[in-house]
Amino acid sequence: MFEALVAEARGAHGASSLDGWTRVESASCARRLSAMVDMLDAAHAADGSAERDQWCLDNWGAVTAHIGVAARMTSGAASNMLLVGVALRERFPKVAALFSAGLISYQVVRAIVQRAANVTDPDALRLLDEGLSSAFQDWEPLSVDKTEKTIDAIVAEVDPLALRRRDAQARDRGVQFDTEDGSGISTLFATLFATDAKALEVRLNGLANTVCPSDPRTKDQREADAMGALAHGADRLACLCGADDCLAALTPPSTGVVVYVVTPQDTLDARPETPPTPPVAPRDLEPADAQDAVADEAKPDRAESPDVQDSAADEYAALDGIVPSAFTKPLREQTLTEALTALTDLAPAAASTIRPAAMMGGAFLPGVIARRAALGATITAIVHPGQAPPEKRYTPSKTLADFVRARDLTCRFPGCREPATNADIDHTIPWPYGPTQSSNLKALCRKHHLLKTFWGGDGGWQDSQLPDGTVEWLAPDGRRHVTRPGSRRLFPELCQPTAPAVATGPIPAAHNAGLKMPRRNSTRAQDRAARIAEERELNRAATESEDEPPF
Structure with a gap:
């Protein structure tokens, strides 16, 4: 079947070729999920697998770790895909057949598995599989919302208590972090109780106002920096006015940031008669975020020209203040060449004079942001x-x-x-x-x-x-x-290579004897069944309350 799909796609042209390769992609993904499930089946078939299901790192965890390595993905992504694959094989054979034929996409299959997770009755599950396979056999492209509503409608027909309800917004509260590697900036999305949001707003405003009026940052920038100060447990912001007589800048708050400075051993061994002057440019220090250390190379004997120092200061100052307007007339009245020229004049390309850093976790951090993170940081030498x-x-x-x-x-x-x-x-x-x-x-x-x-x-x-x-x-x-x-x-x-490790003797086969794997109170399957039962009971209670008369 798969070979026929590939041959058909190769022989097609234009839109037919595009449709053919789209089907091949879906069919290939179906076989990929099937291979994952085969690995899980092999783990469950091994001796002692039942005992390992109670382990903290159980059969599922070990298999998803292996899948992640083989498929070059995180173990979390592998776990999500494995869950879809198991559901297709055990719960939705007709939907799986459509997927293997390339007639539906992985996005649709994943939505089916998620929206129908609470269906437990075998007869209802069989009817659901038939209804879904019939509905999506010649389905038209739908938005995510319409796809989920279509699935929910079919689920409601066979098992109303299995609907994935989202009646209470309070249950959807949470915090998400979106970090763009290389920019040094993260975006925070949060849904809070109104009372907590107001308290946070008041606290951020208070922290933003602890600097003097000459601080170069805008109010929004100070509130954003106040969020970081709050995360570090600081009771105030570090003032950036640069004035010698600024009381707010005399003692920068301790931030919990640890700056690891990479330096050769001979630099530490050399003990000059007079202490060297501390470097004035952050180029010699590469900071790390709190608990997320950053490493850098320090070269105390490197002298920097005034031009380099001025350039570094300009880069540092560019983090704050109001962004100047790039255009002298409305954008709609400009040609593309005029707009690009204005942007180039605003921010001409130039190499940074401040060495970049890396956060623990490997994320790249621009040097100017690393320098800002070093305010109030603890400096630790890496030898x-x-x-x-x-x-x-x-x-x-x-x-x-x-x-x-x-x-x-x-x-x-x-x-x-x-x-x-x-x-x-x-x-x-x-x-x-x-x-x-x-x-x-x-x-x-x-x-x-x-x-x-x-x-x-x-x-x-x-x-x-x-x-x-x-x-x-x-x-x-x-x-x-x-x-x-x-x-x-x-x-x-x-x-750089260090002294090679030499074993002191042969390692016994039972060298980890006496160690015990931490155990779960319940298996993954038991936890999943409990969550489904709880949600079905909530649906039952909600349905009964809707049926009661208002008086």
């Missing part, structure tokens, strides 16, 4: 260990742990972006057979640390590490995946 011998203990010293986290920036499992500040420091060759030194240490988030410990060994996940921090993973299917330190782009000096 490359060179050929230093291993430390004679299991837990690495703070200096060594800071280096490993600054070198890695993220969890070192393939595809994981969990910041290294939230990760464990893992011995690649397990202690006490492997040394506590940088070439044998890496950052692993708790989930992937458990995956290596309890899903590793023969036939499971295995890892090896090179002196430059490169880690090679061997997956359960025998495929190899390589991850390199997140600092290698901006701070390659952190990836």
Whole structure:
């Protein structure tokens, strides 16, 4: 069937070719989901799988981690796709057949699985599968809202209590963060109780007014910065007026930000008779966001010309104030060339004179924003260990742990972006057979640390590490995946090879004996069934209250 779809698409032209390849894409996605479900079935068929369903990192978690590595996606995205694949195979065989034929898209299939998740009766589920497959067999393109309403109408016919209701807006409250990597800016979307929103507004206004009247920022910019001050636990903003006699600028608030400065060991060993003058340009300091450290290279002997300092000051000042108008006449009256010329005159292309930074997690941070984050920050030196011998203990010293986290920036499992500040420091060759030194240490988030410990060994996940921090993973299917330190782009000096790790002897097969996987109080299937039962009961209560007379 699939080969026939590909052949038909290859032989078509124009719109027919487009339609053909669209069907091929959907059919290919159906087979992709089926392969994921096959991996889950294999995990459940293995010895002891029932016991592992009670593990904190259960069969589902281990399979989605493997899917994420193989398909180059996050384990969260893999989990969502696996859930759709399982539902198609076990609950909607007729819809799955349409999907395999390329007649419906993954977006429609996902909407069906989500909107019909509360249907539990086998007879109702069979009628629903037939109704949905009939409705979408020759469906016309619909908006997301109309697609969901079509599915809801069919669900209501077979099982009214299974509708996914959204009657209470209060239950939809939440906070979302949208970060554009490279800009240094994040967008925050929040739905709050009205009382909490008013309290937040008053608090932000109060923080925004703690600076002197000469601060160059607009009111909106100060309120945005006040949100950051609130997150850091500060009771005031740092004033940016630059005046020597400004009381608000004398003692900048402590922000909880940690700035990691990368410096060679010989710089620290050299002890001049007179202390060097602190660098005036932030180019020598690359900050990190609170708990999300940033690494940089400091070169105290580098002198900067006045032109470079002036340029850096101009870049820094450009963060604040009112944006000047780019156009001398309305945009509708200008040609494209005139508009582009005006924008070029407003912001001519120029190379930044301030070195960029990287947040823990690997996100790029422009130097000017990194400099702003350094106000009131704690400065910590990151020292490359060179050929230093291993430390004679299991837990690495703070200096060594800071280096490993600054070198890695993220969890070192393939595809994981969990910041290294939230990760464990893992011995690649397990202690006490492997040394506590940088070439044998890496950052692993708790989930992937458990995956290596309890899903590793023969036939499971295995890892090896090179002196430059490169880690090679061997997956359960025998495929190899390589991850390199997140600092290698901006701070390659952190990836200079260190002393190689040497095992003290053969590692016993039961080297992790006595360790116990944290256990769940209930399995995923039990949790899902409980959520469905709760929502159906809410629907039942809502339906009964609607049937009651108003008097």
